[in-house]
């Protein structure tokens with residue numbers, strides 16, 4: 001923040017060499033911390049302990065095999081010991097390995113997949129190929145640490161250190177490491193908004209983004225329409241003829257942008273494992289578009305054939321027949337993939353916007369594609385090195401986020417202390433400040449009394465509530481009664497000593513982050529009994 005005397009010196013920018021030498025060992029620390037907290041075998045001496053830790057589910061049987069999600073095999077497992085799965089810590093999108101129930105801890109897996117669906121009684125995993133053996137035997141699933149993520153970040157560090165003077169980002173890198181000042185177009189950029197409701201701060205931000213020649217920071221405090229503005233920037237850039245790579249740290253944030261772009265009929269492609277995408281964006285997925293291409297009829301036939309064979313495989317006990325079926329399945333799956341690979345290049349070439357997670361941007365499929373603009377949403381919640389994966393593919397970038405909200409989650413206390421959590425967004429905001437930044441200043445979520453606190457404490461009192469939310473109350477919602485719990489705009493809750501760890505966060509979520517009405521009602525039910533605790537700690541609650 002600028003001071004009245006103007007004497008506060010800007011921090012000296014981090015050099016590329018410093019960044020590389022600081023980050024490499026911290027990534028190793030973080031990887032170790034993640035492995036020891038999540039992996040089944042690394043930390044557990046026996047299978048029962050692993051199951052108790054929730055990182056392994058023992059005694060499973062395969063109850064269904066389907067071909068779906070663009071050629072993936074969806075295998076459903078249930079417990080052999082009862083109707084409900086034992087307590088576990090598996091979540092959708094986790095990477096898991098399948099093993100024989102009796103196999104030793106370090107034994108090789110029958111297959112590796114991604115958790116697609118979780119119910120109390122079953123778990124469905126998406127595999128690239130049907131495991132060759134063992135589906136008729138008792139099985140177990142083990143959660144594995146996602147080492148690919150760390151490998152990709154390490155590779156990005158290596159690329160950064162080698163390819164500074166070459167490649168699409170050769171002009172961007174010196175700006176982001178303070179060696180060259182950011183440039184801005186001298187002409188005023190005027191544009192006709194696609195979204196007629198944009199407020200003045202959103203329009204100003206779009207204009208500034210369109211004028212930037214290297215880097216622009218979109219600072220979006222809670223509920224101020226950061227993603228709305230990102231979408232407008234993408235639409236304007238597409239209109240200008242730019243090819244854009246749009247990313248975020250999480251799949252959900254990427255899908256959120258896809259959903260908002262689809263109605264504008266933008267030529268877009270969503271890259272990512274189909275099991276990790278929201279069902280409503282599957283149509284935009286790369287694999288789906290490939291299947292719709294010229295080869296789709298053939299691919300369909302192949303999939304039908306695979307489905308029939310999968311059914312047969314489940315019923316067949318004879319070892320030789322099973323081997324024959326598996327061989328045939330492998331050939332078919334190879335054939336399907338070959339056709340898809342050819343089609344992938346066509347789909348990516350013709351897209352104006354490619355969307356994926358930061359880590360997903362490492363995909364080999366993008367190896368020969370460069371971009372006029374890389375946009376990163378949630379940039380203040382992402383590790384800097386993860387941002388560099390897409391950034392290395394473009395000559396300009398827009399980073400959207402709010403460095404005054406939660407930083408990225410770091411597992412290793414030591415890595416966090418030594419600066420792994422310091423984000424690119426925060427670093428650039430400190431080095432270049434207003435020169436490259438626009439802050440959104442109208443919020444569309446909170447009652448103004450809730451907003452006032454954060455506005456004063458964090459945003460120099462610059463945030464204003466839009467009239468549609470400035471005085472809205474929880475009991476305005478359909479189905480919410482006016483009671484002592486829903487009446488106050490602000491509620492002070494003491495969680496000290498009552499064992500309600502996490503409650504503070506819950507309330508914070510309610511106040512700031514969620515827009516979904518059903519979700520809010522559900523949370524209200526949970527919160528109501530907790531309100532009886534003695535009050536000491538200050539927090540705020542009202543419909544957001």
Ligand SMILES: Nc1ncnc2c1ncn2[C@@H]1O[C@H](COP(=O)(O)OP(=O)(O)OP(=O)(O)O)[C@@H](O)[C@H]1O
Nearest residue numbers: 197198199220221222223224225226227228229444
């Ligand atoms: N100009 C606008 N006019 C009316 N509503 C708007 C406007 N801009 C944003 N909104 C609404 O405000 C809400 C928040 O918008 P959006 O999700 O884009 O914000 P965000 O800053 O990305 O949110 P978050 O705080 O979750 O990061 C949405 O419901 C959106 O429709």
